[in-house]
Structure formats: C-alpha cells, structure tokens
Amino acid sequence: MSGRGGQGWRARLVRLPPLLWLSAFFLVPFAITLKISLSDAATAMPPYLPVLDWHGSLEGWSSFLEALDFENYAVLWFDSLYREAALSSLAYAGTASAVLALLGTPLAYALARAPARAQALLVALVVVPFWTSFLVRVYAWIAILKPEGLLNAALLRLGVVGQPLEILNTPAAVLIGLVYAYLPFMVLPLYAVMSRLDPALREAAADLGAGPVRVFLTVTLPLAAPGIAAGALLCFIPMVGEFVIPDLLGGSDTLMLGRVLWSEFFSNRDWPLASAVAVLLLLIVIGPVVLFRDAGERGEGER
Amino acid sequence: MSGSQVPAGSGVPLLRLEGVTKRFGAGAAVDGVDLALAENEVFCLLGPSGCGKSTLLRMIAGFERPDAGTIRLGGADITADPPHRRPVNMMFQSYALFPHMSVAGNVAYGLSSLGRAARAARVETLLRLVRLEGYGARRPDTLSGGQRQRVALARALAREPRLLLLDEPLTALDRALREETQSELRALQRRLGTSFVVVTHDPEEAMRLADRVGVMAGGRIVQVGATAELYENPASRYVAGLLGDVNLIPGTLGPAEPGPSRAVETAFGALRARAPAPALEPGAAVVVALRPERVELGAHGLAATVTERIFLGDRIARTLRMGDGTTLRASGPATGAAEHPVGAEIRLGFAAEVAAILPA
Amino acid sequence: MSPFLRAVLALGLAFLYAPILVLAVYSFNASNLVTVWGGFSTRWYAALLADGPLLAAAWVSLRVALMAGAISTLLGTLAALALARHGRFRSRRLLTGLVFAPMVMPEVIIGLSLLLLFVGVGLDRGIVTLVIAHATFCTGFVAVVVGARLRGLDRTLEEAAADLGATPRRVFATVTLPLLAPAVLAGFLLAFTLSLDDLVIASFVSGPGATTLPMRLYSQIRLGVNPEINAASTLLVLAVTLAVLAASRLTARR
DSSP: OTTSTTOSHHHHHHHHHHHHHHIIIIIHHHHHHHHHTTSEEOSSSSSEEOOOOTTOOHHHHHHHHHTOOSHHHHHHHHSHHHHHHHHHHHHHHHHHHHHHHHHHHHHHHHHHHSOHHHHHHHHHHHHHHHHSOHHHHHHHHHHHHSTTSHHHHHHHHHTSOSSOOOOTTSHHHHHHHHHHHHHHHHHHHHHHHHHHSOHHHHHHHHHTTOOHHHHIIIIIHHHHHHHHHHHHHHHHHHHHTOOHHHHHHSOTTOOOHHHHHHHHHHTSOOHHHHHHHHHHHHHHHHHHHHHHHHHHHHHHTTO | OOTTOOOTTOOSOSEEEEEEEEEETTEEEEEEEEEEEOTTOEEEEEOOTTSSHHHHHHHHHTSSOOSEEEEEETTEEOTTOOGGGSSEEEEOTTOOOOTTSOHHHHHHGGGTTSOHHHHHHHHHHHHHHTTOTTOTTSOGGGSOHHHHHHHHHHHHHTTOOSEEEEESTTTTSOHHHHHHHHHHHHHHHHHHOOEEEEEESOHHHHHHHOSEEEEEETTEEEEEEOHHHHHHSOSSHHHHHHTSOOEEEEEEEOOOOSSSEEEEEETTEEEEEEOOOTTSOTTOEEEEEEOGGGOEEESSSEEEEEEEEEEOSSEEEEEEEETTSOEEEEEEEGGGTTSSOTTOEEEEEOOGGGSEEEEO | OOHHHHHHHHHHHHHHHHHHHHHHHHTTBSSSSSSSOOOBOOHHHHHHHHOHHHHHHHHHHHHHHHHHHHHHHHHHHHHHHHHHHSOOOTTHHHHHHHHHHHHHSOHHHHHHHHHHHHHHHTOOOSHHHHHHHHHHHHHHHHHHHHHHHHHHSOHHHHHHHHHTTOOHHHHIIIIIHHHHHHHHHHHHHHHHHHHHHOOHHHHHHOOTTOOOHHHHHHHHHHHOOOHHHHHHHHHHHHHHHHHHHHHHHHHHOO
C-alpha cells in the first residue's frame, strides 16, 4: 500500500477535484486581477477598459494588449496616500505580531503546563473565540473603547484618569483589535509546539539547579522559538490586509491597504486601481505565504 | 545457506520464497532470501530490529511488493497478489484492532462471505477458542492487553488461513503473561494444524514457539535450524551470541588432524573444541564459542581465579580471570553455592564436543 | 502549575472572553444606549424577530453556509487524502499551496479577485457566487482538520482490514471513513461557521437580494452601535460557539 504512490487513476481522481476547484477559484482570479490592474477605469459595466473581445481576431488581441499599461502602479508609486497605506499596514501588522508573540508565548506556555485533565477544555476555550464571529468580536470593542464606553467608565470611577481617554478611532484601538482578534491564531500553533516538548527536559534543567524563569528562558523558549516565529508569521499575513478592524476601530483616517482597496472598489468604483492595490498587497504577503506553505508541507511530511 | 531445506517427509512446501529482495533507497532491507516452509510448521524469523524480518513478513502478507524474487503458497505464485486476495492472515504487533467495532465485529470482519447466522456461529466458536466467550459486545479499548492479543488472534484465524503471520506476537505483554500465552499459542497451533511464521527479536520466544528458526542479519537469513541445533552448533559468532550468553575466545586454529576435535592456540593456553567446517585453514584466526554452563570447574585443566560470584537462584554465575587476564563467564548449579568463592584459585575444563570453532 | 502561570491563563482567558460577555450582557439592556444599564429586558430579542431584512439575511447566510460547508468538506477531505496518502506526485507543491494559501491570504484579495472572475465570465452575483467563494476559502481549514486526523490514523488498521480480505474500496468504507468521520464532521462544522461569519469576501461577491447576516450587521454597525445588534451578535456567537464546541469534541475523541 505504501509503495503505491500517487500515480494510479484512483489517486488522480482523489486530488483532481480540489486541484481544479482551487485553480479555477483561487489561482485564475489572481491572473485576472493582475490583468485588470493594467486596465483603465471606465464608467461602464464592467467598469474597466479594455474588455477583451473574445470573438476578435489577432487585431483585437493586439489592440487589447496595447491598451494595457502600468498607469495604476504609477499612481500607487507617486500618490503618497498609497505608499503611506502600505507602510502603515506593515507597521500595524509588524507591531501587532510582536505584541502577539509577547502575549501569546506565556499564554501558550501556561496552557501547555496546565494539568492534563483540564488541558483539552482550556485549549477549546482558546479556540472558540477564534472561530466566533470576527465581526462581532471587533464590534464588541467599540462599546468598550468609546469615550463614554466601559473602559473609560471604569478608569474614571477608579480615578486613574480625570477625563475620558480618546482610544476609539486611534492607532491604539486598531492595535488592540488586531491583538485581540488574532491572539488565538498565535496561541494555537505555539501551544502545539510547547505541548510536544519533552517535560523531562524542563525537569532535567530544574534538577540541575535552574529556577522556573531560567528553565523557561534557557530550555523552553529556545526550543519553541521556531514555533513563535511561525505563529507570528501566520498572524502577520492576514493582518497586513485586514479591513474590518481598521474600519470599525480606526476611524476614517486609518490607512491600511485592505481599507484603501475597499474604498477604491466600493466608494470610487475604480476597479483597476483596487486591483493594483490587491497586487501590491499580494507582493507584500507572497514571501510569508510561501514560507507558510513550506512549513505546512513539512507538517504533511511528518509521517 | 541452508534456507531452502524442508524437514524430511513433508512433501510440497506450503510456502516457498525464492530470491526475495526488497530495496528501500540505496540499501536492501531484504536481500535474496530463499526459504521453504512445511505444512503444520512453526517457523520463527529471529533477529535484531532492522535486520529485515518485518519487511520479509510484510512481503509474505502482501503489504510490500518484492523488487525481485517470487513468493509461492502451495505452489501458486502469489508475489503480485494484493493482501486481500492472499489466503494468509496476520496478527499485528499492535494488534490493530478496529477501535470503532466491537470484539465480535472485529472477529467477524474477515467473514463477510458468510451468512449472518453462520458468521455469528463462527465468531462464537472463535471466541471460545481464545477463551473470550461473552466478550463479543465489548469494545477493544475496554480489554486488557492479554485479551486484546487473543481477539487479534481470533480475528486472524477467522478465515482459516493456510498460514498465519505473527509480528512480535507477545512483545506487548508483560513477562508472566507472555510465558503463559506462548504455551497457549503453541497448543492452539497443534490443535489447528495451521502453519505459523513468527517474527521476533526475543530468542526465548523463538525457542518456546518454533519448530525451526531462521536467524536474520542484514536482510539475509544466515542460518536455519531447530533451536537446539542453532544453540549448540551456531554457524557464526553472530548466531552464537544471538541465542544466549557465550564466551568467544579468540585463537589460532591448529593443524589438521583426524578425529572429532581440533586444537586452538589461545592467549591463555591450548584448547580442544569440536572440529570446524573444512573451509577453515590451519592457522586461521578463529574464536572458540563456549557456553558458560559448559564450563566445568574442578581439579584439572587451565588455571584461573574467581573474581566475581553472583547467586541467581537456580544457578550461580562466576567470572573467572585466566592467566593472561582474559575473563570467562561460567555458570553452574546453585547446589554448590559455597564452593569456589571470590579469590579462589581453581582449574577449569570443558568437553571438546560442546565448544564450537567459528571464523573470527 | 505555579500561581504565576495560573494568573497568566486567567488573564488570557479574561481578555478573550470579556468583550464577548459585555456584548451579551448589554443585549439584555432595557436602555436604548449600549453603555448605560437600564435594567433587564428581552425587548431587543423581540425586535430581532420583527426585523424582516435581518431575518432574510440570516436565512441567506444559513443556506450559503450549509452549501459551502458541504462542498468544502468534500474538497478538503479529498485534498487531505491526496496530501497525506499519495506520497509524491507532480502537482503536490501546487496542491499544498492552493490548500494552505487561502487560509492566510488577506480576505480583500480573495474577495476582489473572485468578483473579477465572476464578472469576467458573466456569472450573476448572488447565492451561487457566495457559495463558490466560501467553499474556496473554507477548503483549506477542512483539509487541515481532516489531515491531522488522517496522520494520526494507525495505518496497520487499514492493513489489517486488507489482510482480512477487504478490497481497497471496502477498507476505505469500513475502516478509514468511519475513523475519519468525526474529523470530517468537525471540518464541516468549522467550514459552516467560517462561512456564516464572513463579511469581507461576501461583500465583494454577493449581489442584490443576497445580503448575508454579517453584511447586514456591518451596515447597521456603520450607522451606530445599538442594542439590537448586540442581541443579534449574541445569538450568532451562541450558534457559532455551539458548532465549534461540537467540532472540538469530535476531534478530541479518540
């Protein structure tokens, strides 16, 4: 059975449906996006030019190709709005990834060290918010962070601040939202790595005289470092293109590529420019995605 | 290699392997194995992990396809048959009981060609055979290790295979249970007359179960024989060491001479041992393989000092230092416990026919 | 477990759950204002039941999630089987990439590019396009869940079945599939919740008359925070939590 490999017709029949489906609805759309990013906006439906005339001759093709240009990319390059959006997307996602690594590592460690009987339940408790209504979880923070919201009410009552803090619609709110929304995404792979570490290693270190902090810093942390990096990467990719969080928590001034793309598409109806933004976003995340795919490939090959 | 010999009077071999080879990557896991197995025989493949015994077993079961060679069962070539078309069944080391089926469901799995009533009756019979009446409705994970082993056995016997393959059948059991189960397994085999091929790394298991043992090393069967023959007359120091404790005394083979014994010159004096195969030239580097229980302590022979004495209940183990500093192990009956204490100057000897001369 | 680690766990879980709890508590607020407590009331839940557009959106979401869940479960299970069982094949790297990339790819990219495809081939936007889009981005999650179970599956069980005379088809039907079933069901539940939850991709690919629940909620939120959204959100969280708990029970069971 093990020697059969993936060459038989049966094996082909198994992998063909997902291959065809994902090629048609994930790969091909990218190619189309790339093509439209080279087109010009138009007030028509679809709102871009040129539209390829399928019945056209070679001439139709050549005029189609001639009409494609890099104008949209020039806009992206020269209009500071887009440059700033790209840079601030990277800054938000990078900062949030670092904070996530900082918060997620102790949490994952605590999970891995929890009594075995409680561990399954605790892990489930961390998983549930991850799958639970992203939009709702972000929405929940509005009521908390508003000037007259619960956080300020609590701070005022405790006398920590004299007047309500402006948190909503600031970069801080975006960061809080990113960290909150992606924390389970960070903790789960990290927990997986940490729970696989041989407890005897920690015991050996303790036996050799290391205190809990030194055990963590000299044994657990170095062994879990690849997991921490993978987790941070895993969060970084979708955060760069995040839309809901900057839109609901960051206010109208927040510049992030996901939000820029959204408004080019829905407000300005400039599909070609939105496509160019998508291509730019894709270029930013493609490296991390390939790294992630290779990590997944290694995971698949573990057996 | 004496692998293709079949015990006399057994007619057409039940199983015949010819030149069976399996390569993984660059090396050969199984390298040109020839083997013939008679009806109603228990054959044991013995060797350390990585010697190719499990791969050989998996090729007989059909889970691996040989890269070269043929496998015949009752004269028919089954080399290319998939596992489900072979009249051969296997008992897995992990037992591989289906966790989502009851004990009865597991045992009945191979009986899909029978009608419902016949199947139930057969399952009943099989469970009685392995002394698990009344356990049919239980789930495998509610059973003890010994009970699981018996379910696996019943399941493997359900289709009345012509040949039963057992992969380390007893390793997962604790020691006391293992010995009991070994006797049961052997009794069951005599009753059913099914041939067994057993893979094990445990020489004691091989001795308890097998009519014949094939010792494997590096993907080859290096010696085949009854366990007593392998023990007393190993063909190599590897086989001698695999089947129990042995003193391997290096030396030089003496000149050819008539008679059943030959001289070997060693660092602590001349020894006499059973004459070796004629392939060994006088003057060749050899080892004398001497079992500790064959060493006789007494008034005559080579001088030695007792350096260690361990009481083991049924016997006494002693370490002896020879004149040149070589150490030998001797084991003797516990009745003479007080004799030859540590520090005693003694003399030792052994009968020439109990020691084998092997290539170094 | 040291008191320090206990505290870390408690704080971490509090951080994760406090906002959701606050949201749920205020859905029972009698007051119109989200942040001022005006006594216990279920009026916002009653208001939900009378909110026609919201119920219509929920119905759309439910149908889309069921269909997308079913399709992605089939595709994801097949992909997991191919990746875990078929060793090396030429399109392996491609398939791995296609399975894993949609899980992390920013949703705006998936949404926009799928829309451009649908417009390009002239497919009217609506339920069908929603189902296609959701099935596409959920497939990877199913493949991961099923793949994990598949790798944990003892291969000797399948060998034992073949040894007992079962054809490859029977081995799959009587051993592999039953042992895989909890993971497949868990994969379906996760795909279902992901689809139910999606706002960004749906906003791009849906058309008139196919407004999903998150799209409806989002447009309400844009108008301002109100307790009816809290009530709807609480119900959504409850539904999704139940599905996820069921899924994690299914995958945890040995």
